[in-house]
Amino acid sequence: MSESKIRIGTAPDSWGVWFPNDPNQIPWERFLDEVQAAGYHWLELGPFGYLPTDAAQLADELAKRDLKLSAGTVFTGFHKGEEQWKRAWDQALDVAGLVSQLGVEHLVVIPDLWRSDATAEVLESRNLDNAEWKKLAAGHDKLGQALLEEYGIKQQFHSHADSHVGTYREVERFLQETDQAFTNLCLDTGHFAYYLGDNVKLMTAYPDRIGYLHLKQVEPNILADVLKNDMPFVEAVALGVMTEPGFEGVPELAPIIEKAAEINPDMFAIIEQDMYGCAIDFPFPIAQRTREHIFSCTQAARIR
Incomplete structure (x- = not known):
């Protein structure tokens, strides 16, 4: 195993935060x-x-808590057409405009879902046609180039459950349709495993396209029910499909972290356990245990 180590962090998602304002979410200071x-x-x-x-x-x-930012997040729907550009760039002006002032070099970009993650409503077809794939790729390359030129920030695309880019073949096509200079992956290990994708296989096949990681595990028995019954992602989360690392979840995180360290020791691996709707006191001990689990299962992880 390489002696290289990558930076491990966390995210509001691991405290059940999905929205800017929700009275049931944990206050930001806490x-x-x-x-x-x-x-x-x-x-x-x-x-x-x-x-x-x-x-x-x-x-x-x-600073007063000795914390630093690794990335911001925006949401896009480029497969729908050129009118989506303003929506994406307006978000980028807010998010990249803020985080670039704090030295951030990455923006995680999440595509629109074909099924709502708030209401489970089916919003559109779950598959893209060839013309929509071309629009999707062109939009992301345009966004990635603009982010790089305007803010020095790299776009990291996040495949997602209930989105048009989720399976191994869909992620592979996305990589083939986009330009490595402007569009690479935030590989979310749980969302990729949600559709049975092999994370290490993808990282081995496309090492130069892995720019960022989200560390997450799925509970395979719950996932089997989710897939069999075509369950919406929001309902799957409520069932606990995204599970606490270190118990019965997949994929195993150590080989992924070690492969990432081989690819780029400056890579970030951000722990994200989707827990929207949880009690405010619930996430903290899980966050502690997850960090301890990761550092106990591999030597390729570092805090700073």
Whole structure:
């Protein structure tokens, strides 16, 4: 195994935060306190507007807890046509405009889902035709080039359950349709495993396209029911399909972290356990145990 190590962090998602404002979510000040107490140094911004959007205030709040940002997140729907550009760039102006002031070099980009992650409503066809694939790829390359030129930020595309890019073959096609100079992957290990994708196989086949990681596991017995019954992702999350690492979940994280360290020791691996709707006191001990599990199962992980 390589002696290289990658940076491990966490995200608001691991505290059940999906939206900028939700009275049932953990207050942002307590979230930051618990990230520090759980032993992390790096974290993602989460939904824009959850953490402070004033760069100076955010920098101060992070610094007094010895925390730093690894990435921000935006949402896109480029397969729908050119009118989606303004929507994506408006988000980028907010998110990249903020995080670039704090030295962030990555933007995680999540595609629109064909089935709502809030209501489970079917919004459109679950498959793209060839013309939609071309629109999707062209939109992401345009966004990636603009982010790089305007902010020095790299686009990292996140395949997702209930999206048009989820299976191994769909992710592979996305890579083949896009330009490595502007569009690479935030490989979410749980979302990729959700459709039975082999993370290490993809990383081995496309090492130069893996720019960022989200560390996550799925519970295989729950996943079997989800797939058999075509269950919406929001319902699958409520069942616990995204499970606490270190127990019965897949994929095994150590080989993925070690492969990432071989590819690029400066890569971030951000722990994300989808827990929207959980009680406020629930996530903190899980965050502690998850960090301890990762550092006990591999020597290819570092905090800073």
